[in-house]
Amino acid sequence: xxxxxxxxxxxxxxxxxxxxxxxxxxxxxxxxxxxxxxxxxxxxxxxxxxxxxxxxxxxxxxxxxxxxxxxxxxxxxxxxxxxxxxxxxxxxxxxxxxxxxxxxxxxxxxxxxxxxxxxxxxxxxxxxxxxxxxxxxxxxxxxxxxxxxxxxxxxxxxxxxxxxxxxxxxxxxxxxxxxxxxxxxxxxxxxxxxxxxxxxxxxxxxxxxxxxxxxxxxxxxxxxxxxxxxxxxxxxxxxxxxxxxxxxxxxxxxxxxxxxxxxxxxxxxxxxxxxxxxxxxxxxxxxxxxxxxxxxxxxxxxxxxxxxxxxxxxxxxxxxxxxxxxxxxxxxxxxxxxxxxxxxxxxxxxxxxxxxxxxxxxxxxxxxxxxxxxxxxxxxxxxxxxxxxxxxxxxxxxxxxxxxxxxxxxxxxxxxxxx
Numbered sequence: 001x002x003x004x005x006x007x008x009x010x011x012x013x014x015x016x017x018x019x020x021x022x023x024x025x026x027x028x029x030x031x032x033x034x035x036x037x038x039x040x041x042x043x044x045x046x047x048x049x050x051x052x053x054x055x056x057x058x059x060x061x062x063x064x065x066x067x068x069x070x071x072x073x074x075x076x077x078x079x080x081x082x083x084x085x086x087x088x089x090x091x092x093x094x095x096x097x098x099x100x101x102x103x104x105x106x107x108x109x110x111x112x113x114x115x116x117x118x119x120x121x122x123x124x125x126x127x128x129x130x131x132x133x134x135x136x137x138x139x140x141x142x143x144x145x146x147x148x149x150x151x152x153x154x155x156x157x158x159x160x161x162x163x164x165x166x167x168x169x170x171x172x173x174x175x176x177x178x179x180x181x182x183x184x185x186x187x188x189x190x191x192x193x194x195x196x197x198x199x200x201x202x203x204x205x206x207x208x209x210x211x212x213x214x215x216x217x218x219x220x221x222x223x224x225x226x227x228x229x230x231x232x233x234x235x236x237x238x239x240x241x242x243x244x245x246x247x248x249x250x251x252x253x254x255x256x257x258x259x260x261x262x263x264x265x266x267x268x269x270x271x272x273x274x275x276x277x278x279x280x281x282x283x284x285x286x287x288x289x290x291x292x293x294x295x296x297x298x299x300x301x302x303x304x305x306x307x308x309x310x311x312x313x314x315x316x317x318x319x320x321x322x323x324x325x326x327x328x329x330x331x332x333x334x335x336x337x338x339x340x341x342x343x344x345x346x347x348x349x350x351x352x353x354x355x356x357x358x359x360x361x362x363x364x365x366x367x368x369x370x371x372x373x374x375x376x377x378x379x380x381x382x383x384x385x386x387x388x389x390x391x392x393x394x395x396x397x398x399x400x401x402x403x404x405x406x407x408x409x410x411x412x413x414x415x416x417x418x419x
Contacts, residue, residue, distance in 0.1 A: 081104065
C-alpha cells in the first residue's frame with residue numbers, strides 16, 4: 001500500500017494503517033533546529049537547512065528525512081513567504097541560537113544592541129520592519145504597523161491590498177512544483193493563500209511594506225462586533241478573488257493534489273472561543289461555505305481547516321461549512337477530549353493532528369511519556385479511519401530529538417501491531 005493509498009483510506013473514513021504527516025504545511029512542520037538534529041540522528045547528510053517558512057522558522061523536510069520519519073504527505077509550498085519575498089536565491093544566515101541555515105535572498109535583517117533581529121517586508125530595509133525575533137527566541141513575531149485610524153471614515157478597500165489574482169510567475173512556480181510530484185507515492189497537500197478569512201496572523205500584514213486599514217489585532221477583534229458591514233466588505237472581496245484563484249489553481253493541480261489547506265484562522269483559546277457561534281454564522285460561515293462548495297463541486301480535494309484551542313462549540317459549524325479536516329486538534333484545551341471528539345464527530349470529520357501534546361509532553365516529557373501518549377491517541381483516534389497522525393501544531397525548537405524519535409517509533413509500533 002502506497003502512502004497516498006493510506007491517506008485516502010483515512011480521508012474517506014476507512015480502516016487502514018494510520019498515515020503520518022511531518023512537514024507538508026506551515027501548520028504541521030518542524031522547527032529548523034529540530035530538522036538538523038533529526039538529520040544527524042538518522043545519519044543523513046549534514047548541510048544547512050532551508051527555512052521555507054521564516055515567520056515560524058520552519059525547515060524543509062527533504063525526501064530523505066520524510067522517508068526516515070515515515071511521512072505519507074508532501075507539500076507543494078507557495079512561492080511566497082509571510083514576509084512578502086519569494087523562496088528563491090538561497091543564502092546562508094546564522095541564527096541567534098548559532099545555527100547556519102539557508103534563507104531566501106530577500107531575507108534581510110538588522111540587529112539591535114541586545115541581539116534582537118528585525119526582518120523587513122519584501123526585503124525592503126527602507127521601510128519599518130514587520131517582524132521581530134528576540135535574541136533568546138526561535139521564531140518571529142509580527143510587528144503592528146497600523147497608521148492612525150479615522151473611525152468615522154473607515155474604508156474597507158484599505159484592507160484589500162493583499163488579495164490579488166495569482167501572478168503568472170506564481171502559476172509557473174506551481175506547475176514546476178506539481179510536475180516534480182507527478183509520480184510521488186505520497187499525498188500532495190497545497191494551498192493558494194487568501195482563503196483564511198480573518199486570520200489574525202495575517203491581520204498585521206507582515207508581507208506588506210506600508211499596510212493600510214485595520215492592522216492591529218485588538219482593533220480587528222473589536223471591529224468584528226462594531227462594524228460587521230466593514231468586515232463583510234473585506235470578506236466579500238477576498239472571497240471573489242479566492243474563487244477565481246481556485247479555478248486557475250485547479251487547472252494546474254488537478255488530481256495530482258488530494259488536500260487543500262484553506263484556513264489558518266484560529267477560533268479558540270485554551271478555555272474558550274474568540275467569537276460566539278452566532279458571530280461565526282453571521283461573519284465567517286457564508287464565505288467558507290462558498291469556498292468549500294466550489295472545491296467539492298469542481299475537484300476531488302479534501303479541505304483542511306486549522307484552528308487551535310477550545311473549538312468544540314464550533315466544530316458542527318465547521319462541518320456545516322463543508323470542511324473535511326480539522327487541525328491541530330488541541331486535546332489539552334477545554335472540551336477537546338480525544339475520545340469524545342472521535343465519538344461525536346469522527347464519522348464526519350478527519351482529525352489531522354492531536355497525536356501528541358507539543359506544549360508539555362513532547363518538549364518536556366520523557367521518551368516513554370511520549371510513547372504512551374502517542375499510542376493512547378492512536379488508539380482513540382484511529383478506528384474506522386478519519387485520522388492523520390501529526391503533533392498538535394508544529395514541533396517547536398528545543399524539543400529533544402530523542403522525544404521526536406520516540407514519537408516516530410510509537411506510530412510505527414502501532415501500525416506494525418495492527419497489520
